[in-house]
Amino acid sequence: ALGAEKYAEILYHAGYKSAWHWCEKEAELHGLAGEAVFEHYMLRLSQRGWGKFVTEAIDLDAGTARVRLEHSAFVYQLGKVGRKAEYMFTGWFAGAMDQILSARGSELRTVAEQIQSGAEQGHDHGVFVVKPL
Helix, strand or coil, X not given: CCCHHHHHHHHHHHHHHHHHHHHHHHHHHHCCCCHHHHHHHHHHHHHCCCCEEEEEEEECCCCEEEEEEECCHHXXXXXXXXXXXXXXXXXXXXXXXHXXXXXXXXXXXXXXXXXXCCCCCCCCCEEEEEEEC
16 A cells, blocks of 8 residues: 555665664674775675675765675566565665764765666666765
8 A cells, every 4th residue: 555665765764774773783793894884784684685785886985885786585586577676775775874974973974776676677686876965
């Protein structure tokens, strides 16, 4: 009854908060900071079976990142449905980035967007970008 757009919005905010909290606790536990926190998060997400998350680019000063998603569990389940199918993940990347920025004392905040999906024709992986608000 909600529709995909509304559901994606709800998941974005929940995922954002979850990522922020997780990164904060893991950074403290393992003594990580900066890009190491983001890379640790991508590794752990990958190990949980959602797919393989690869940081293609990250610039903390600019508040930008680009994440490639290979072998998405959603694409394996749904197949080529002709639309972006991994919207559940989008808020995770902005939440992780913003926690890292906050820990560095930066007031910069970001937003994430999926720009490509392995579920779309002609693509074999997903791509997410993080950019300043």
